[in-house]
Structure formats: C-alpha cells, structure tokens
Amino acid sequence: MTTERILIVGAGGQIGSVLTDALRQNYGNDHVIASDMRDLGAQAGPTEVLNALDGNALDHLVQKWKITQIYHLAAILSATGEKDPMWAWNINMSSLFNVLETARNRNIRKVYYPSSIAVFGESADRDLTPQTEVLIPATVYGISKVAGENWAHYYFHRYGLDVRSLRYPGIIGYQSMPGGGTTDYAVDIYHYAVRKEAYTCFLSENTRLPMLYMDDAIRATLELMDAPAEKLTVRTSYNLAGMSFTPAEIAASIQKVLPGFQISYAPDFRQAIADSWPGAIDDSAARADWGWAPRYDLDAMTHDMLSHLHP
Ligand code: SER
Numbered sequence: 001m002t003t004e005r006i007l008i009v010g011a012g013g014q015i016g017s018v019l020t021d022a023l024r025q026n027y028g029n030d031h032v033i034a035s036d037m038r039d040l041g042a043q044a045g046p047t048e049v050l051n052a053l054d055g056n057a058l059d060h061l062v063q064k065w066k067i068t069q070i071y072h073l074a075a076i077l078s079a080t081g082e083k084d085p086m087w088a089w090n091i092n093m094s095s096l097f098n099v100l101e102t103a104r105n106r107n108i109r110k111v112y113y114p115s116s117i118a119v120f121g122e123s124a125d126r127d128l129t130p131q132t133e134v135l136i137p138a139t140v141y142g143i144s145k146v147a148g149e150n151w152a153h154y155y156f157h158r159y160g161l162d163v164r165s166l167r168y169p170g171i172i173g174y175q176s177m178p179g180g181g182t183t184d185y186a187v188d189i190y191h192y193a194v195r196k197e198a199y200t201c202f203l204s205e206n207t208r209l210p211m212l213y214m215d216d217a218i219r220a221t222l223e224l225m226d227a228p229a230e231k232l233t234v235r236t237s238y239n240l241a242g243m244s245f246t247p248a249e250i251a252a253s254i255q256k257v258l259p260g261f262q263i264s265y266a267p268d269f270r271q272a273i274a275d276s277w278p279g280a281i282d283d284s285a286a287r288a289d290w291g292w293a294p295r296y297d298l299d300a301m302t303h304d305m306l307s308h309l310h311p
Contacts, residue, residue, distance in 0.1 A: 007067045010074030012036035014178040052095035071112040072099040078141040080180030085140035092144035111163040115237035118142035129278040138276035149236040165237035173214025174308035182273045194309045198262040205248040208279035212242030213296035227290035241283040242294040253302040
C-alpha cells in the first residue's frame, strides 16, 4: 500500500484530467486529490476547489490531505496569454511560486511542473531543437515557462526540492479538450472529422509543429516522476518529442480513414506564435536519462482518435 498522497493543481484541464485518472489507477483513488478553480463534481477520488493564486489555501490543502507530491498543471496557455500578458504572467508565476514555496515548507517529496515548446523562439534551431538552446520566446506564456524552468532548477539546487519537468509539445487526446493554445487545432480537427464537418484551420497548411499523443504524454510524465533522481541530469525541463506534422499532413492522415473530410485554411494571430516555434525537437537527453520513447506516430494517433470519438 502506497504512502504517497498526490495533489493535482489544475485537474480540470486538458492534461490534468487525464493525468488524474492515470495516477488514481497507479496509486488508488483516495491517494490522488484533484483540485481546480472550478468544482470538478463527483469523481472516483477526492476533489477540492482551489484557486492556485491563493497560497494559504494551497498550504491548507497540503496539510489537510498530508500531501507528499504535487503536480502543478494550471496555466494560461500561449494564445490566451497574448490577449492579456500581465494577467497571464501573474497567474503562471504566482501559482508556481505558491506551489514551490508550499512544497519547500511542507517537505513535499516531488513536484511536477510542465514546461513547453513555447520556451523556444525564433533564434532556436527549428529542425531539431537541442536540449540546451538559447531561449528567447515570443509569447508571455513562453517567457513564464522559461522563468518557471529556471525557478525549478533553482529550488532543486538551493533547497533540494525534487522538481521534475517536461517541455510538452502540442498534446492531442480524445479524452479532453485543450483551451487557449496554438496547437489546439490538432484536437479540434478530429472532432470536426467525426461529425463529417469541414474544418477551417487557424494555422496555414505547411506549419510544422512538434506534437504528442495523450497516452504518450501521460506515460512520459509518469515515467519521469518514477525515474531514480540520480538519473536526471536536466533540472530545468526535458525536451520531449513524439511526432511532427503540418495541418495538411494531419488532414491527409484523417482522409485515409474518412476520405470525404475537407480542410481549408484561415490563419489568424496564432500563426505568428506557431511560426516562432520549432518544427521538431531533439529529446535525446530524455531518451538517455530515463528511457523515453514515444509509441504513437501520426497515423496510429489518427486511428485511435477516430475510434474513440463519436459524432
Ligand atoms: N499546447 C501549448 C500551446 O499551444 C504549447 O505548450 O500553448
């Protein structure tokens, strides 16, 4: 029987909701406390309403549930962040500081904090961005993740807090919807396809971005968190890759299964964000340190998505 008690902050989000289920499978329903600023309703395990900007409330929950690990998934993503940069900065950084300070003060064993491909900017190598790249992001979301990675690194070296992090690419899954990101089209497109509706993409047809299937993203997260601490050489955030494709290529993958599917393109402000990001990233440090390997390519993902989604 595990003694771990895990708090998920942002458990109502695209990744947090799926991660909650996966952690409950592994640790038992009552060992995983799902928190979000919205009421999560009845679930298989405990839930709490938590505004991550309220450090006292977070501290209270950690004591109440005798928490040993925190997964901090709450954030304002790239596209939404550009609408109000100071608001996004405040939410992303204040919530992280609350998690790091509570973790330090309450002797939390491990913290998970996701970073993103958004840390890279136009100065980065776009074809296979290395782990140690110059980080000059184009979005406030990216700036907050660069800062957050460095704070994770700082808390590890200064206080010995075991913070672990992955630079997620765009995450695609049937279980949940993304919100406010630049890679969201790659989830939306499948929902249109199963409804037999044409899709208008907000990125141009040849915009290549790194992406990852949800199953792989969850497995990567659990594998990183289970890895022996001494194996981890990266204490900012690991590059994590799965596949890379363009809107035209995902449409072609869908058309192999649904030949009538149609796509058109109407790029909006998110095009500039996508253009500042790499097309593919080099995750050899993750592979070497903790054995990362993705399982899904584009067509395997398409088959799985289309078999789970219903009109
Ligand atoms: N999916 C995220 C976004 O588009 C990238 O981290 O903002």
